[in-house]
Amino acid sequence: MNRDKLRNIIQELLNTGCEGTYWDFKEDYTDCREDKLIDIICMANNIDGCNAYLIYGADDNGTVKGIENTTYSRYTTKSLTEFLRSKPFAGGYVPKTEVQVIEINGHELDIVIIYNTRNTPYYLDEDFSSSHDIKKKLFAGSIYTRVNDVNTPRKQTANYEHTEYLWRRRFGLDMTPSQKLLKLLDNVKEWSETTWDIDRHSYNLYSPEYQIEVLDSVDGYETLGYFYDDERMLCAPLKLKYLTTTLYETELWYMDMGRCLIPKPERCYKIENNLFYYYIEIDSLSGKLLPLFAYGRYQCNNRSGQQMPVLMFKNEDNRHEFEDWVSKNQKLKEKYIKTISENAIFQHIKSKEERNGTPQCGVLQVALSFAYYRKWIEVKK
Known part of the structure; x- marks a missing residue:
């Protein structure tokens, strides 16, 4: 806390x-x-x-x-x-x-x-x-x-x-349907299997009145996409339902042109620290959904199993601890920027972004945030 x-x-x-x-x-x-x-x-x-x-x-x-x-x-x-x-x-x-x-x-x-x-x-x-x-x-x-x-x-x-x-x-007998659905998401194995590309529907095996439905996808664009092999992505509305009532709505992102799936992460801009990062708090809706699409893991990977720069936090307090640590360690910024810019993989990522025009907050800021995050995780161990 x-x-x-x-x-x-x-x-x-x-x-x-x-x-x-x-x-x-x-x-x-x-x-x-x-x-x-x-x-x-x-x-x-x-x-x-x-x-x-x-x-x-x-x-x-x-x-x-x-x-x-x-x-x-x-x-x-x-x-x-x-x-x-x-x-x-x-x-x-x-x-x-x-x-x-x-x-x-x-x-x-x-x-x-x-x-x-x-x-x-x-x-x-x-x-x-x-x-x-x-x-x-x-x-x-x-x-x-x-x-x-x-x-x-x-x-x-x-x-x-x-x-x-x-x-x-x-036993969850005091819970509303909205609360119970979130609790049911804690156990991935209790949801019916689906591929999420053709069959876009899953239900809870023991309470089938609770369902997850993904609608038709459309082309999307996110800076995060450049870190995957194929920067093209799709996004689709994702609904969590009790019988015919929609309790929650978010999006499902088909990264790497559909090869990697993640529930929509949040974005955070910290202009004063030159940070721009995508994140998921494990106690949030996206955090509870992630293991359903990431083979039981609380981590976003590419098709080769490499971790992508979506920062994972236990909760909001945990995320604020990270931001406070970054503010106190601004001296690391120039070192990280130099290391990142000289990295061959990053240069390839940067070239893909430049083809579409470099945004104000782009891949360098995402990579910098991710470098800070990995160091923060190391220090906390």
């Missing part, structure tokens, strides 16, 4: 002066593993259906005390992930978490983000009692959640209403 966005969220929660169903203030850490685990399970099973936050370094009233002087081991994303993966979660469903450190009022706060998913309810299939204290023990099969600012008692389980809500989320 973007740090500035997270800081704003946490500041708003601190300003409430109290704890709630999806946020909890912790003045300090504890060595009790059962306490740590139940806090995370309750947050992962929150009945608001949203991201949840454990805020270390603030008292119960939301007053910032800071966590920088704690004598306990502080969470990191790695240590928390390892802690959770070693626990007996039923079905192997483990809460998705991240740890970030932010600064407020001159103090550090450790923020444990428990991401909202549809894998609820999270519960254990074995008893857990690391300290062997019967009062701390977590019981197999018990579904723990949180009502207002109170966790479910350890010897109990969530009430019927909340338990039903959590299971309905798991």
Whole structure:
């Protein structure tokens, strides 16, 4: 999550002066593993259906005390992930978490983000009692959640209403048709096979009322096309339907004169950084559609399997992280431009573009953006 966005969220929660169903203030850490685990399970099973936050370094009233002087081991994303993966979660469903450190009022706060998913309810299939204290023990099969600012008692389980809500989320019974269609796209293997050239129709094998339909294609033009062997491309309206109702509309691009298919990516112009790039956010509609046309991959390749300059991001926050990194590394621009311009393959790409007249934002800007992106991915590893 973007740090500035997270800081704003946490500041708003601190300003409430109290704890709630999806946020909890912790003045300090504890060595009790059962306490740590139940806090995370309750947050992962929150009945608001949203991201949840454990805020270390603030008292119960939301007053910032800071966590920088704690004598306990502080969470990191790695240590928390390892802690959770070693626990007996039923079905192997483990809460998705991240740890970030932010600064407020001159103090550090450790923020444990428990991401909202549809894998609820999270519960254990074995008893857990690391300290062997019967009062701390977590019981197999018990579904723990949180009502207002109170966790479910350890010897109990969530009430019927909340338990039903959590299971309905798991099976998508609380979803609108639009929401369910997006969820169905998460599993490529559950859609009927098609070639997308003659037979331009696919349906979900288990819910055939959900369908994907591609209409007739027409000639198209995009700077991206020059990076393929044949710069000619076609584009066709793509509709996602529930019965006879169209829920979503986008385009399918037939790149390399139809040899490579991609759902329409977004474009971003950053004139101040001389950047122009195509991108797909994995949590967007195009991101969910991409594996259907790219043989299960989250990557756009040419016919030889080489990656094309369509930048892939987890989400919008992830893309903004990339843009911030580019802004801080402008010193690399001249080096990249020189390397790109001297590359024989790029010279061939550039010559194809020049035949049609070089646009204001063209292949050099796309190639430069892609060079920055590959370096950013390398640095993040």
